[in-house]
Amino acid sequence: MPVVTFLSDFGLRDEFVGICHAVIVQICPDAQVIHLSHGIEPQAIDQGALALAAAIRYTPPGVHLAVVDPGVGSERRALVLESGDGRRFVGPDNGLLLPATDACGGVARAVEITSERYMLTPVSRTFHGRDVFSPVAGHLAAGVDPAALGPQVDPAGLVRRLRPGHTLTGSLLAATVLEVDRFGNIRLSVTPGDLGELFQPGRTVEVDPGTGSRYYALCARTFADVDPGEFVVFEDASGFVSVAVNRGDAAKLIDVEHGRRVQIEFAPSFAWA
Amino acid sequence: MPVVTFLSDFGLRDEFVGICHAVIVQICPDAQVIHLSHGIEPQAIDQGALALAAAIRYTPPGVHLAVVDPGVGSERRALVLESGDGRRFVGPDNGLLLPATDACGGVARAVEITSERYMLTPVSRTFHGRDVFSPVAGHLAAGVDPAALGPQVDPAGLVRRLRPGHTLTGSLLAATVLEVDRFGNIRLSVTPGDLGELFQPGRTVEVDPGTGSRYYALCARTFADVDPGEFVVFEDASGFVSVAVNRGDAAKLIDVEHGRRVQIEFAPSFAWA
């Protein structure tokens, strides 16, 4: 059974996801659709790109449909990207697909979807998920060659988004909140590797979320290394530096959300631990 | 693999949807269950009917289970409706199924579900989704003839709900908000066809949501036709007149929700555009 993974910002309140799923199955009846996430914030391309990149190496190779598409109805292109390892990514040309494609051997082939033969016509101006991307995903799963969908395009010309970075000034890190997950864990735009020897399990650090309050945390391997209710700075399951509270919700406690700039002082002048 | 689509107001917080899915698969192991939406507001029959009707033509023909059932445990009937094109709709007799059935060739046959042989017994008084509708959907998917489920009933006697309409007084439209989707797009109870020449892309119109404020909008083909943050009145992907904000949340901005009456003046005496 060919696998189609599907990620979007459609949410699960409306019937959008169900319609797209149905369109895929109507074209490729034996497709196995795996819903990676539809909880991406509306139009949050970076969040969608991050989630897709985090998930992709756990999925069976197949067709990977992703729709976070604030530019629908404008001139932005619709794409199929074939990665170095043979996966096919389907979605808008807005940077959503590239971090995941990069993680799968880069873009081996890029095709702009132009052939109406593989769309539902007339194509609506606001729901290309239904009329363009899902039918193309279905046709790819059913064996259609990407070359049939439209002209090949230069991978160098694809829209690419800058990921937020970090700055390190002595022992002071400034990084951006990439994501707050359901448990309130705060993922920062930095990896332990970026921090070198500063990131040492056992060290007490000081977290400044820019709200006027500061919090001591233990740099550790996991939140179970501190007592319930205490803060921890650790490498999360996707390899990023994260701030959490053992058995608690760190984001609620320190009142930060996606996009906020957070500072961590790795050598505080005073610490209780 | 027989397809069973499933729509409900059960939400995804509790285990209700999972139980129903399991019941279907236990009866028909090769059923392919497509979840159309479970985000219908609790007991919102009209919203469920609208979502089902919007989705149905994108689904493969099969069994179409829908449960929004405020009357569970009362004398309301449980139904299987066979549409003109051979689909089987399963759900309560409260108007939920008819708009979708109408879109599929009308009711060719209506059967009241009475045979306990195809239910899970003892049937609970509050969860017919689990004990009546899901098992029946499973049995239909497995090939049971609707005639086995109970007596045929007169389609003319089915409960039918009036859909909210619109009024047009000169160039002043009054319509009801049928739905606000996740993106804040506001769907009105009117189609461009109902408006004839009033609905002209390029025209500036005035939206009065009844909150004391008024908003100018561009009548256009899609929200990408206006600048980010600007209002647009357009035909949405399901054929209704909708109000949106490009890259924004119109419903939040103008503070309307499902059920509200909204006026649009198509020939405002003054406009900036």
Next chain:
Amino acid sequence: MPVVTFLSDFGLRDEFVGICHAVIVQICPDAQVIHLSHGIEPQAIDQGALALAAAIRYTPPGVHLAVVDPGVGSERRALVLESGDGRRFVGPDNGLLLPATDACGGVARAVEITSERYMLTPVSRTFHGRDVFSPVAGHLAAGVDPAALGPQVDPAGLVRRLRPGHTLTGSLLAATVLEVDRFGNIRLSVTPGDLGELFQPGRTVEVDPGTGSRYYALCARTFADVDPGEFVVFEDASGFVSVAVNRGDAAKLIDVEHGRRVQIEFAPSFAWA
């Protein structure tokens, strides 16, 4: 197609559920994954255990994956429990699995998962759902014997949680809110059987949610037995005593939530009915 049911507190906002689903399918391509619920409150073991126990008898026998795991990264064990009727439950040793296993003939065999051969390595310290439990569920679905996963352990030594009980003082019941569902129905930690002759349909009772207000309710067979907007005390679809409002949201009206202690006087000195 082997069935894998999956319940967690991961929510559907992040990509966690999608990743786990993908891991299972990558190991066992013909697995049919049924999502029972991912809306369990974060780290709410008791709520997860209750939902799994309520759902299990409606699912086809198979592999039953459940992850509500506040102790991930600590020394808590990872388990496969084989029930008397041959199902395999996979999850943490924190009491989550036992009520469901008890409902399926008890624990016939308990195995601690220790073999890295059936995990994704290196195993992260915070996402055993992805790296331990999902791959094990996939391997079990693909036919691996539980004995291959690690040493057998004594079922008597498994972590077991006490379920909240009730007290009955004359005709005064005190019970705990086990769950508030999407419809606002309030499930209490007591069954009609526990109440004997006190629980008589037709009787008016007085509900004291401990908020300073009291509410009269009809003891009845279902909420359709009272007028819209009126309170009812009834046996819910899982066999518990519940408080509801016909066509309304009881939990919102009387302002209670999960964990609250509620009193019901079955012989009020005064009643309107």
